[in-house]
Amino acid sequence: MKKNVIITSAILLVIALLIGSCASGGGSGGKSGKTEEKAAPAVKWSCDFSNPASVANFAMAPEEYWDFKGTAALSHDDKTLGMPLLRLDVDFTKDANSDWSEPKMRIKFDPAIENIKTFYFDIYYNPTFSKGGQLKSKIIIYNGKTALADNMTDSIKTVEELSNGYVKGTVRFVARGAKPVDNMLLSIVGYRTNYKGPIFIGNMRWE
Numbered sequence: 001m002k003k004n005v006i007i008t009s010a011i012l013l014v015i016a017l018l019i020g021s022c023a024s025g026g027g028s029g030g031k032s033g034k035t036e037e038k039a040a041p042a043v044k045w046s047c048d049f050s051n052p053a054s055v056a057n058f059a060m061a062p063e064e065y066w067d068f069k070g071t072a073a074l075s076h077d078d079k080t081l082g083m084p085l086l087r088l089d090v091d092f093t094k095d096a097n098s099d100w101s102e103p104k105m106r107i108k109f110d111p112a113i114e115n116i117k118t119f120y121f122d123i124y125y126n127p128t129f130s131k132g133g134q135l136k137s138k139i140i141i142y143n144g145k146t147a148l149a150d151n152m153t154d155s156i157k158t159v160e161e162l163s164n165g166y167v168k169g170t171v172r173f174v175a176r177g178a179k180p181v182d183n184m185l186l187s188i189v190g191y192r193t194n195y196k197g198p199i200f201i202g203n204m205r206w207e
Helices: 002-025 052-057
Strands: 045-047 058-060 072-077 085-091 104-113 116-125 134-143 146-152 158-161 167-177 181-191 196-206
Touching (some): 052 058, 052 072, 052 104, 085 181, 134 167, 146 167
Antiparallel strands (some): 045 196, 058 104, 072 085, 085 196, 116 196, 134 146, 134 181, 158 167
16 A cells, blocks of 8 residues: 555656646647757857957948937947947037937948848946936948848846946847848937947847
C-alpha cells in the first residue's frame, strides 16, 4: 500500500513540474505539448562605437535641417559616460519656442543593407541642460536619394537614471525597407526646449 502511495505521489509531482515548465515557456505548446522558441531577429547592421573610426560614417546634414538655428556637431566620446558613444553637441537655445526643431545626421551603410524592419538605439542626455520641453526623434531611410520610409517618436522616455545626472532612453522605430538601404537620416528633435549640451547615442542596430 505504501509503495502505491509513493509511486502515485511521484507521478503527480512529475506531472506538476511538466505543467509548470510549459506555462513558464510562454508558448502554445502545439499538439505535442512542447513550447517552441522564436528565433531572434537577425541583426542586419549594428554600431557600438568601440572603434572611434566608425564615426566617419556619421555626419551632420545641415541642408536637411528643419527650423533649427543652433549648432550641432558630432564626435566620438568614451570618457564622459565611461563607454564608447557617438556624441552630439547641440544647442537648441535659439529654437526654444519651436514645436519641431530638427537637426539631422546622415548615416551611410557600406555595403547597403536589405530587408530591414526595426531600428534601435540608446540615447543619453542630461535633463538639467534644459528648462523644459522634450526631445523626440525621427528617421528616414534611403536608397540613394530616394526616400523609402520614415517614422517618428513621441517624447523619448527615460528607462534608467545614471549617477552623474544623465538619463538613458531606448528608442525603437519600425520602418521597413525591402530595397537596399545605403543611407538614412536620424534626427534628435527639440520640442519647445532650450537644451544645450551633449547628447550621446549608442548600441545602434537594424534588424
